[in-house]
Amino acid sequence: MCGRYASSRSPQDLTGLFKVTDWRPDETLAPSWNIAPTDEVYAVLEHASHEDGGEVRRQLRALRWGLVPSWAKDPKAGARMINARVETVHEKPAYRRAFAKRRCLLPADGFYEWDPVKDEATGKIRKQPYFIHPAGGQVMAMAGLYEYWRNPDVKNDDDPDAWLGTCTIITTEATDAAGRIHPRMPLTLTPEHYDTWLDPHHTDTHGLRALLTQPADGQLTARPVSTAVNNVRNNGPHLLDPAT
Numbered sequence: 516m517c518g519r520y521a522s523s524r525s526p527q528d529l530t531g532l533f534k535v536t537d538w539r540p541d542e543t544l545a546p547s548w549n550i551a552p553t554d555e556v557y558a559v560l561e562h563a564s565h566e567d568g569g570e571v572r573r574q575l576r577a578l579r580w581g582l583v584p585s586w587a588k589d590p591k592a593g594a595r596m597i598n599a600r601v602e603t604v605h606e607k608p609a610y611r612r613a614f615a616k617r618r619c620l621l622p623a624d625g626f627y628e629w630d631p632v633k634d635e636a637t638g639k640i641r642k643q644p645y646f647i648h649p650a651g652g653q654v655m656a657m658a659g660l661y662e663y664w665r666n667p668d669v670k671n672d673d674d675p676d677a678w679l680g681t682c683t684i685i686t687t688e689a690t691d692a693a694g695r696i697h698p699r700m701p702l703t704l705t706p707e708h709y710d711t712w713l714d715p716h717h718t719d720t721h722g723l724r725a726l727l728t729q730p731a732d733g734q735l736t737a738r739p740v741s742t743a744v745n746n747v748r749n750n751g752p753h754l755l756d757p758a759t
Contacts, residue, residue: 521625521627522556523546523548523624524624534573537575548752549744556682558577562715577680599686617660623657628697630696644741658701659683687701
């Protein structure tokens with residue numbers, strides 16, 4: 516699974532990297548090197564704008580990590596739905612509608628996984644965190660899904676509090692450096708597949724699944740980092756420093 520990641524690029528950088536045409540400055544998020552479930556994260560998506568007569572535009576939006584299906588009675592389930600397995604995402608009730616129509620990309624610098632190791636000093640097993648990231652330092656475009664959940668306690672549809680935007684990360688079998696640490700990893704897309712993946716009019720689930728192939732070997736590298744990342748209250752670029 517992917518339960519923690521880093522995303523420190525500015526919205527200005529992300530709009531350029533992903534050819535975004537619609538970004539809302541009021542949704543600006545601070546850089547984070549320790550994103551945890553239920554945090555707000557950047558998502559690149561394509562959505563029809565009511566203000567522009569239904570024109571589909573590529574947007575950079577702030578969504579809460581942990582998908583809440585539109586039919587959910589309350590948003591609490593989102594905390595458990597941070598990952599969707601690529602093998603079943605097209606058929607699971609919580610994800611299949613979003614897979615067909617509401618796909619997104621979640622920009623990341625890299626992600627964290629934990630590997631059980633024996634502490635030589637105590638003989639006990641502890642979990643060593645690793646930061647796994649592209650070897651060339653490029654942005655990771657993690658394949659994701661998003662939903663909008665309608666809050667029944669808010670009467671007016673135009674009230675911003677009436678809608679909760681949430682997302683999940685699609686995971687696959689881990690390869691390369693990640694596979695030596697954990698059996699699952701986020702599934703990433705290459706730039707030539709962004710347009711097809713984001714297009715809400717592309718509803719052929721068979722064709723979409725063909726985009727979701729395992730990353731090629733040699734793209735990722737991993738390094739052990741401090742256990743400070745274990746605490747979600749800790750944040751800052753120092754979390755990426757190699758463990759001493």
